[in-house]
Amino acid sequence: MLAFVIRRVLQSILVLLVVGLVAFSMFRFVGDPVDNMLGQERTQADIERLRSQLGLDQPFAVQYFKFLQGAAQGNFGVSYRQGRPVSDILMERAPATLELAAVSGFLAISIGIALGVFTAIRRNGFTANAIMSVSLIGVSLPTFLIGILLIYLFSVELGWLPSFGRGETVIIGGWSTGFLTESGLKALILPSITLGLYQMTLIMRLVRSEMLEVLRQDYIRFARARGLRDRAVNFRHALKNTLVPVITVTGLQLGSIIAFAIITETVFQWPGVGLLFINAIQFVDIPVMAAYLMLISVMFVAINLIVDLLYFAIDPRLRVDRTAAH
Amino acid sequence: MKITTSLLSVAVLLSSTALASADTLRWARAGDSLTLDPHAQNEGPTTALNHQIMEPLVHRDHEGTIVGALATEWTPSEDDPNVWIFKLREGVTFHDGAAFDSSDVKFSLDRAMTEDSDFKELLASVAEVRAPDAYTIEIVTDGPNPIMPNNLTNMFIMDQEWAEANNAVKVQDYEGGEDTFAAKNANGTGPYKVVSREPDVKTVLALNENYWGKDEFPLEVTEIIYTPIQNAATRVAALLSGEVDFIQDVPVQDLERVASTDGLDVRTAPQNRVIFFGMNVGDEDLANDSVEGANPLADVRVREAMNLAINRDAIKQVVMRGQSAPAGMIAPPFVNGWDEAMDASSSTDLEKAKTLMGEAGYGDGFSIQLDCPNDRYINDEAICQAAVGMLAQIGVNVNLDAKPKAQHFPLLSNLETDFYMLGWGVPTYDSEYIFNFLVHGRDDKYGSWNATRYTNDDLNDKIQSLASNTDLEARDADIAAIWQVVQDEKIYIPIHHQVLNWGMKSGVDTVVEAEDSPKIKYFKLN
Numbered sequence: 001m002l003a004f005v006i007r008r009v010l011q012s013i014l015v016l017l018v019v020g021l022v023a024f025s026m027f028r029f030v031g032d033p034v035d036n037m038l039g040q041e042r043t044q045a046d047i048e049r050l051r052s053q054l055g056l057d058q059p060f061a062v063q064y065f066k067f068l069q070g071a072a073q074g075n076f077g078v079s080y081r082q083g084r085p086v087s088d089i090l091m092e093r094a095p096a097t098l099e100l101a102a103v104s105g106f107l108a109i110s111i112g113i114a115l116g117v118f119t120a121i122r123r124n125g126f127t128a129n130a131i132m133s134v135s136l137i138g139v140s141l142p143t144f145l146i147g148i149l150l151i152y153l154f155s156v157e158l159g160w161l162p163s164f165g166r167g168e169t170v171i172i173g174g175w176s177t178g179f180l181t182e183s184g185l186k187a188l189i190l191p192s193i194t195l196g197l198y199q200m201t202l203i204m205r206l207v208r209s210e211m212l213e214v215l216r217q218d219y220i221r222f223a224r225a226r227g228l229r230d231r232a233v234n235f236r237h238a239l240k241n242t243l244v245p246v247i248t249v250t251g252l253q254l255g256s257i258i259a260f261a262i263i264t265e266t267v268f269q270w271p272g273v274g275l276l277f278i279n280a281i282q283f284v285d286i287p288v289m290a291a292y293l294m295l296i297s298v299m300f301v302a303i304n305l306i307v308d309l310l311y312f313a314i315d316p317r318l319r320v321d322r323t324a325a326h
Numbered sequence: 327m328k329i330t331t332s333l334l335s336v337a338v339l340l341s342s343t344a345l346a347s348a349d350t351l352r353w354a355r356a357g358d359s360l361t362l363d364p365h366a367q368n369e370g371p372t373t374a375l376n377h378q379i380m381e382p383l384v385h386r387d388h389e390g391t392i393v394g395a396l397a398t399e400w401t402p403s404e405d406d407p408n409v410w411i412f413k414l415r416e417g418v419t420f421h422d423g424a425a426f427d428s429s430d431v432k433f434s435l436d437r438a439m440t441e442d443s444d445f446k447e448l449l450a451s452v453a454e455v456r457a458p459d460a461y462t463i464e465i466v467t468d469g470p471n472p473i474m475p476n477n478l479t480n481m482f483i484m485d486q487e488w489a490e491a492n493n494a495v496k497v498q499d500y501e502g503g504e505d506t507f508a509a510k511n512a513n514g515t516g517p518y519k520v521v522s523r524e525p526d527v528k529t530v531l532a533l534n535e536n537y538w539g540k541d542e543f544p545l546e547v548t549e550i551i552y553t554p555i556q557n558a559a560t561r562v563a564a565l566l567s568g569e570v571d572f573i574q575d576v577p578v579q580d581l582e583r584v585a586s587t588d589g590l591d592v593r594t595a596p597q598n599r600v601i602f603f604g605m606n607v608g609d610e611d612l613a614n615d616s617v618e619g620a621n622p623l624a625d626v627r628v629r630e631a632m633n634l635a636i637n638r639d640a641i642k643q644v645v646m647r648g649q650s651a652p653a654g655m656i657a658p659p660f661v662n663g664w665d666e667a668m669d670a671s672s673s674t675d676l677e678k679a680k681t682l683m684g685e686a687g688y689g690d691g692f693s694i695q696l697d698c699p700n701d702r703y704i705n706d707e708a709i710c711q712a713a714v715g716m717l718a719q720i721g722v723n724v725n726l727d728a729k730p731k732a733q734h735f736p737l738l739s740n741l742e743t744d745f746y747m748l749g750w751g752v753p754t755y756d757s758e759y760i761f762n763f764l765v766h767g768r769d770d771k772y773g774s775w776n777a778t779r780y781t782n783d784d785l786n787d788k789i790q791s792l793a794s795n796t797d798l799e800a801r802d803a804d805i806a807a808i809w810q811v812v813q814d815e816k817i818y819i820p821i822h823h824q825v826l827n828w829g830m831k832s833g834v835d836t837v838v839e840a841e842d843s844p845k846i847k848y849f850k851l852n
Contacts, residue, residue: 001707030777031732035739039368040751041447041763049441082525083361083498083509092524150560163563164555165527232579258691265736271527278556279526284732 008308012301019297023290024064032046032056033080033284051202055082056286067290074306077287081279085293090273095175097168097265097272101258103188104196108257112200116207120215121234132202136202143260147194147267154190162187195264206249210242217241219264244311252305257301329727349851350549351517351834354846355574358554360449363508364439364482366498368444374843375533375552378531380482380514383412383431383463384475388837388848390755392475396426396483396515397463400475401586407470407796413460418538420485421512421519428457433486435465442497450771451793466539469618469794472801475731476754488513498809517543517847518550528553543847548720550846562763565590565829573843576829578647578704584829595838596651597826599751601703603713603819604694604764605629606744612693614744618721622694629816634679635720636713638672638822650822651775655813656750656760658823660840663757663805668813670819679720691721697743698726699734704824710747713821738777746777749824753841757805761789765812766833778817786809 032177034050035042051057053293055066070077076086115135118276121127155163167183169176215238223233262274267277273292280288344374359375360367383397385484394400396415403409418426435455436444451471456464489495492558494508506520512520517539520530531550531608539545553570555561558577564570566587576584576592585592605623606612612621622628638652654672659663683689698710707728714724724745752759766772767781795801812818828838835850 009780028567029733031730031741032736034733035735036732037367037444039444039447040753041368041445043771043774044445044768045738081360083363083366083506084525087526125807148563151560151563155569156563159567163567163569164560166555203428243709267557269553269557269560271524275526275556282730 005045005305008305012305013228016294016297019296020068020290021064023293024060024067027063027284027286027289028060030281031284033286036283037080047079062284067218067287069236071291071294074103076291079280079285079288081283081285081288086287089276089299090295091174092176093271093276095177095272096270097258097261098269098270099178100188100191100195100261100264101254102191104199105190105254106311108196108199108203108253112203113207113246114205115200117234117239119204120208120211123212132208135201135204138197139205143198143263144267146192147264150194151192151267163188163190165273191264191268192272193258194267195261195286199257201249202253206246207242207266210245211238214238214241247310248307251303251310255303258299259296302323327697349547350457350551351547351846351849351851352551352553352575353572353846354437354553354555354564354570355852356554356556356558356561359529359552361498361509362411362523363494363498363506363511364484364512364514365440365445365463366509368480370517370842371554375479375529376512376514376549377481377516377843378518378846379516379520380480381486381511381516382483382838383478385479385845386839388839388845390840391421395432402470402472402474402796403464405468408467408475410471410804412463412465412595414463414613415538415780416461417437419536420488420513420515421534422485422488423536424485424487424513426483426515427460428463429460430486431455431463431483432457433489434483435481437484437489437495437497438481439796440497445481450618469699470796471793472796472798473754473758476756480753483515483667484508485513493729513842517545521601528556536820537714539846539847542674544850545847546851547560547846559634562829563624564695568831572828572830572834572844573811574825574826574828574844578649578827581647581649581827589832591830591832591834593828593836593838594649595826596659596823596840597751597842598660598753598755598840599703599749599824600653600656600658600711601650601747601749601821601824602653602656603821604746604748604776604778605632605817605819606739606779607815607817608779608781609744612633612694612744613742616693617688621690622686622688622737624818625686625688626814627682629819631679631682631686631720632717632722633672633816633819634675634682635722636672636819636821637674637716639674640716641712642708643821645705645712646822646825649825650697651825653820653822655809656818656820657757658752658840661752661755661757661760663760663802663809665806665809668809671813683720683722688721691723693723695725695735695743696736697725697746699731700728701746705750706747706749709821736768740774741777743777748775748777750775751841757809761792761805761808764818765789765808780815780817782811782815 034047038046038050055063079086079089082089115131119131122128151163154161166178167187168181169178169184170180178188218236220233223237244252261272262278264279265272265274277289277292355371357371359372360369361372364376364380372774381395383395384392385395387393397412398415399413401411403411407693414428421425432455433644439449451467452465453465453468458464492507494506498506498509510523517534517537519534521530521532523529529552533548549751555564557585561573562580565573581592584590607623609621610618640649642648642652654670655668698707700707710726714726717724738746762772763775766786768776785808792801826838826842833852836848
């Protein structure tokens with residue numbers, strides 16, 4: 001077990017280094033930040049001076065090495081766009097994205113599993129079929145379109161919910177939260193539905209198909225033959241056994257909720273790291289882009305590790321296999 | 327009669343003060359200000375927000391005229407033509423209560439001339455700033471500079487003691503990794519002071535009760551809440567749903583929707599920005615064309631033919647939905663040197679264009695790549711697409727390469743494009759600014775935006791002499807002569823002048839400023 005964890009951590013570090021290398025080799029194709037940083041009145045000499053001051057005239061491998069040097073000491077550099085330390089900006093922005101992702105993830109998992117179980121049990125019912133048809137929208141419509149439609153309906157036409165921003169936030173120990181104010185909670189509704197809808201329908205469809213599979217198994221028939229109640233059969237025996245693949249997918253999806261909050265954040269002007277990243281790309285803010293990409297890859301690597309460890313907890317067979325193999 | 331007018335004015339005064347109590351203006355535009363440091367970024371939204379908080383010596387009022395802000399009088403010195411004398415306003419205080427005097431001005435101008443300042447080029451001719459007494463500033467230039475005040479309209483003054491106390495003497499520094507205090511805080515003399523600022527989220531400003539101009543300006547807005555909303559559809563939705571009162575950039579496709587909504591108005595005015603194509607006229611051969619061993623764009627007949635092939639009215643009607651003014655020269659109409667006849671000179675004549683192509687030996691046409699930004703100007707990519715169709719009619723087959731601005735503009739600075747789109751605004755309102763950057767051949771100091779490879783020694787000398795020609799009549803004649811050459815050589819194909827569209831709640835009363843930089847102190851609410 002410990003050897004497994006250590007090996008995975010070492011692999012993860014290798015993955016991170018490769019991600020960084022690829023990222024830095026791509027940056028010069030994003031554009032040149034110097035034109036954005038200097039005003040319209042810049043001369044050719046200014047361009048050369050700033051380029052060499054920022055080290056942009058050096059090969060990307062050198063730039064990458066300097067970034068790693070700084071990052072190892074906890075210094076991610078200064079944002080070209082805002083002129084402030086990247087780590088400060090990320091700390092400021094992370095709560096917005098994490099809160100949004102948490103709410104969307106919660107909605108996606110709870111509603112997704114509930115609807116999945118429902119549609120599996122009432123496989124031929126009218127409501128179940130209706131839910132399955134509607135869920136196609138969630139899978140097929142692009143996020144930004146769902147967001148704009150929701151804004152149009154609930155903000156412009158009905159005037160119930162805000163169309164942009166986080167509302168009022170309260171700062172507790174450096175963490176700005178929107179959970180404690182009415183406007184903050186209201187502002188969470190539309191973005192979290194937009195962000196979570198795809199994951200919700202995905203989880204629902206996954207739970208449904210896994211559940212249908214399990215319900216056909218012999219032990220479910222035996223359980224019914226034993227005269228167990230429907231509730232016990234469906235939830236204690238069937239649902240539990242559908243969860244292994246669901247956890248894998250959900251874990252990875254949680255990562256993508258955070259990583260792909262970019263579009264939702266842009267539509268709703270949600271001040272999180274996704275919006276920060278989009279702005280960084282447009283401005284070619286290399287320090288912010290680099291730090292963001294590293295952070296996201298750290299997160300994916302960590303989630304993968306946790307999911308692997310959860311398998312051990314949930315499925316005892318894996319533990320036996322591992323020890324037998326080594 | 328006298329009594330009635332004074333009664334009326336009292337009534338007006340009373341009603342306006344009654345309305346002015348706690349009137350909040352919620353203001354949104356696509357981009358946030360990048361920094362509150364007044365000299366770090368010479369960029370539209372940054373300068374626009376700073377104008378509410380800080381003041382320059384002189385600025386443009388909302389109709390474009392230069393008026394005094396922190397200076398009350400300015401004139402070239404009678405003894406020395408190389409010196410401008412500015413008399414400063416007395417009794418002005420910064421937001422923290424510190425008194426304003428000439429040491430702050432000297433400090434701020436010196437700071438704006440340091441290497442990391444984005445404004446140093448505007449002060450390139452300044453040799454020294456002197457403060458002979460507490461309310462006089464002398465700006466000494468290398469040679470006479472007839473348009474010095476034009477260069478100062480965005481040159482904000484900050485408090486020296488405050489900057490020294492808060493480690494903000496240096497302009498924003500990308501190397502150190504230190505947070506510069508001035509990026510998130512400001513101590514200006516302006517009509518509004520900073521209450522809170524979260525970059526990219528929200529900035530709240532409140533009326534400065536001690537503002538020197540409180541009896542001169544309406545100042546009806548007492549609180550400003552500034553929010554950037556990047557996505558155009560969301561921004562319009564926020565205006566439609568009443569969550570913001572004023573947006574600066576209504577997309578052209580939504581103009582009718584906003585204008586036809588009860589309680590909302592759209593105000594439109596020509597912007598200080600002209601859109602045009604530039605061509606590589608200097609190289610022997612082009613990298614991105616189908617002609618081997620020659621440069622078709624070096625032939626003025628080809629350039630004229632391409633000019634004649636562009637149908638500006640069609641671009642205005644179809645691409646811009648009426649929101650543009652076709653241009654015949656690359657100067658916005660506000661600029662000294664703009665000429666009505668020249669600006670109306672462009673026409674569409676395909677027959678003549680084809681004849682010219684034939685005369686130049688390109689009767690069968692050629693193909694070339696057009697580089698175009700897709701996130702910088704209003705409908706930039708669509709304009710280029712329209713031009714592709716129009717140029718095809720005279721046999722010029724254009725491959726369009728549209729890219730984000732971060733990739734497009736380096737092509738110009740690295741001279742990697744032969745045919746490109748560019749837009750130009752003129753903050754000094756003087757043609758010299760256009761010539762310096764777009765017409766003068768490129769070297770270390772001049773022509774940094776001139777990617778046409780055009781250079782003409784006579785013209786370069788003439789352009790350089792404009793900077794110190796104090797005989798304004800002779801200077802204007804020189805400007806007209808330079809324009810004539812630019813028009814004859816046709817190194818640029820003018821397209822149109824952009825139009826600004828501000829959307830606002832009915833009851834917000836303002837003039838649309840050509841610089842796209844609203845000064846809220848002039849806003850009226852009714």
